[in-house]
Amino acid sequence: MEELVAILDEDNRVIRSVPRSVMRRDNLRHAATGVVVRNPSGDIYVHRRTPTKDVYPGRYDFAAGGVVAAGEDPFDAVVRELEEELGIAGVELTRLPEGDYADDRTTYHAYLYTCVWDGEVRHQPEEVEWGGWMSPADLVARLDDPDWSFMPDTVGLLGAYVRGLQVTVSEGWDSDAWVEGPWLYRSPRRAAVRPRLLAEATLLPWLAPQLPLPIPVPSLTDDGVRHLLLPGQPFAGGCRETGRQLGAFLKALHAVDVDEAVAHGALDAATAAAEKAVVLDEFRTQVVPLLPVEVRGAAEALLGRVARVRTSLVHADFGPDHILMSDGQLTGVIDWTDAEIGDPALDLAWALSCEGVAETYQPSPELRERAQDWAWLSPWYGVHRGLLLDLPNDVETGLREIVATIGGTRGHLPV
Incomplete structure (x- = not known):
C-alpha cells in the first residue's frame, strides 16, 4: 500500500492523512525532517540524491531526512530517516531551530537536528547516489558555486547554520573557550566558576527539550565541559x-x-x-x-x-x-x-x-x-x-x- 502522510494546518496540527502521491500532486503542507551529520573533525556529510526521487532528483544535499508518516512522532521519523538513508543509528541528536519551507514543489514544517558520527556511512541505494565529507568552508564554497545544484529547501532551512559554523572563540571573564571539530570546549578561568560550569552538564540537557530555541547540551571533560557548536554571531x-x-x-x-x-x-x-x-x-x-x-x-x-x-x-x-x-x-x-x-x-x-x-x-x-x-x-x-x-x-x-x-x-x- 502507498505510504500515508500527515497533512498539517498553519499551526502544525495534523488535520488529515493522504497518500504520498496526493501530497506531492497537490503540494500539501506536511512535516519533514533534516539532520546535518558531522564527523569528529567538524566535516559535514554531503550526498547526491538519486535521479528517481519524487522531488528534486539528482540534486546535492547536506542533510539526511524525509517525510513524516501519518501517525509517526517527528522525532521517531528523524531517527528512522537517518538510519534508512545513511545507515546511522544510536547517535545523539542535537535539536536545531524548527523551520518552514514552501515552493511550487513542496510545502512543509521541518524538524531539524545535527549529530556527530565517526562510523561507516551506508547509503540507501534508492535514495543516495553518492556521498562524501566536506569541511564547512568547502561546503559554503559549493553552495555559492552555480555548478553545484543543491536542494533549495535544505539551503533555505540550514544554509545559515552551515555558514554560521565559521566562528572565532576567545577568552572570557569566567572561562576559556576553543573549538575542535564540531565541539566547543570550555574550561574555568577561576576556581569559583568551576562548580557552576560543571553544573551545566546536568542542567542544560534536562532544560533543552523544554525550550523553543536551541541551547548548548554539554557533557563533562577532564577540565570543564564541551558541547556541539551552536552557529551564529551575537545578536545585532x-x-x-x-x-x-x-x-x-x-x-x-x-x-x-x-x-x-x-x-x-x-x-x-x-x-x-x-x-x-x-x-x-x-x-x-x-x-x-x-x-x-x-x-x-x-x-x-x-x-x-x-x-x-x-x-x-x-x-x-x-x-x-x-x-x-x-x-x-x-x-x-x-x-x-x-x-x-x-x-x-x-x-x-x-x-x-x-x-x-x-x-x-x-x-x-x-x-x-x-x-x-x-x-x-x-x-x-x-x-x-x-x-x-x-x-x-x-x-x-x-x-x-x-x-x-x-x-x-x-x-x-x-x-
Missing part, C-alpha cells in the same frame, strides 16, 4: 518576529519546574540570594560613596528593591552577547554559567527593549517595574569591575550612567 538587532521568539523563549524558561531545576544543578534560591547579597553590599560600600550626595538616597532605594523576588529559573545574563543569530534568524542562547533561581525580571531587563518580546511574554506591570530596576542596576556592575581591575575610565563612565538612570545630575563625578 532583529525584527518584531525575532522579539516574539525571544519572549516565547523566556516565558518557557521561567515556567519550568523550580524544584526540578535545582535538582538538575541550578543554583537554589537561598544560595543565589546569599551570593547576590554580597555583591549588593559591595555596591553599597564601594559604589554609593562615589556618587553625588543628592542621588545616594535613590541609589540606596534601588539596591533595596532588587533581588527580593526569587520565583523562577533565570538565565541571569540574558543579553545580546549570549543570543546567537545567523542571516537574521535566531540560532541559540548560550553561556548558562549564571543560571539560578531568581527574579524573572532580571532576564527581561534588556529583553523588553526589543519589539515583540512583551507580546508573547505578557509581563505584568509589577514585572515591568522590576525589570526597569534591574536595567538601572546594569552600570553598577561596570563600576564594580572597574574598581576591582583598576580601570578608572570604566569607573567614571559607569558612575555617569548610574547618575543618569536614577535621575541625578550629569556633573563631574569623583573617581
Whole structure:
C-alpha cells in the first residue's frame, strides 16, 4: 500500500492523512525532517540524491531526512530517516531551530537536528547516489558555486547554520573557550566558576527539550565541559518576529519546574540570594560613596528593591552577547554559567527593549517595574569591575550612567 502522510494546518496540527502521491500532486503542507551529520573533525556529510526521487532528483544535499508518516512522532521519523538513508543509528541528536519551507514543489514544517558520527556511512541505494565529507568552508564554497545544484529547501532551512559554523572563540571573564571539530570546549578561568560550569552538564540537557530555541547540551571533560557548536554571531538587532521568539523563549524558561531545576544543578534560591547579597553590599560600600550626595538616597532605594523576588529559573545574563543569530534568524542562547533561581525580571531587563518580546511574554506591570530596576542596576556592575581591575575610565563612565538612570545630575563625578 502507498505510504500515508500527515497533512498539517498553519499551526502544525495534523488535520488529515493522504497518500504520498496526493501530497506531492497537490503540494500539501506536511512535516519533514533534516539532520546535518558531522564527523569528529567538524566535516559535514554531503550526498547526491538519486535521479528517481519524487522531488528534486539528482540534486546535492547536506542533510539526511524525509517525510513524516501519518501517525509517526517527528522525532521517531528523524531517527528512522537517518538510519534508512545513511545507515546511522544510536547517535545523539542535537535539536536545531524548527523551520518552514514552501515552493511550487513542496510545502512543509521541518524538524531539524545535527549529530556527530565517526562510523561507516551506508547509503540507501534508492535514495543516495553518492556521498562524501566536506569541511564547512568547502561546503559554503559549493553552495555559492552555480555548478553545484543543491536542494533549495535544505539551503533555505540550514544554509545559515552551515555558514554560521565559521566562528572565532576567545577568552572570557569566567572561562576559556576553543573549538575542535564540531565541539566547543570550555574550561574555568577561576576556581569559583568551576562548580557552576560543571553544573551545566546536568542542567542544560534536562532544560533543552523544554525550550523553543536551541541551547548548548554539554557533557563533562577532564577540565570543564564541551558541547556541539551552536552557529551564529551575537545578536545585532532583529525584527518584531525575532522579539516574539525571544519572549516565547523566556516565558518557557521561567515556567519550568523550580524544584526540578535545582535538582538538575541550578543554583537554589537561598544560595543565589546569599551570593547576590554580597555583591549588593559591595555596591553599597564601594559604589554609593562615589556618587553625588543628592542621588545616594535613590541609589540606596534601588539596591533595596532588587533581588527580593526569587520565583523562577533565570538565565541571569540574558543579553545580546549570549543570543546567537545567523542571516537574521535566531540560532541559540548560550553561556548558562549564571543560571539560578531568581527574579524573572532580571532576564527581561534588556529583553523588553526589543519589539515583540512583551507580546508573547505578557509581563505584568509589577514585572515591568522590576525589570526597569534591574536595567538601572546594569552600570553598577561596570563600576564594580572597574574598581576591582583598576580601570578608572570604566569607573567614571559607569558612575555617569548610574547618575543618569536614577535621575541625578550629569556633573563631574569623583573617581
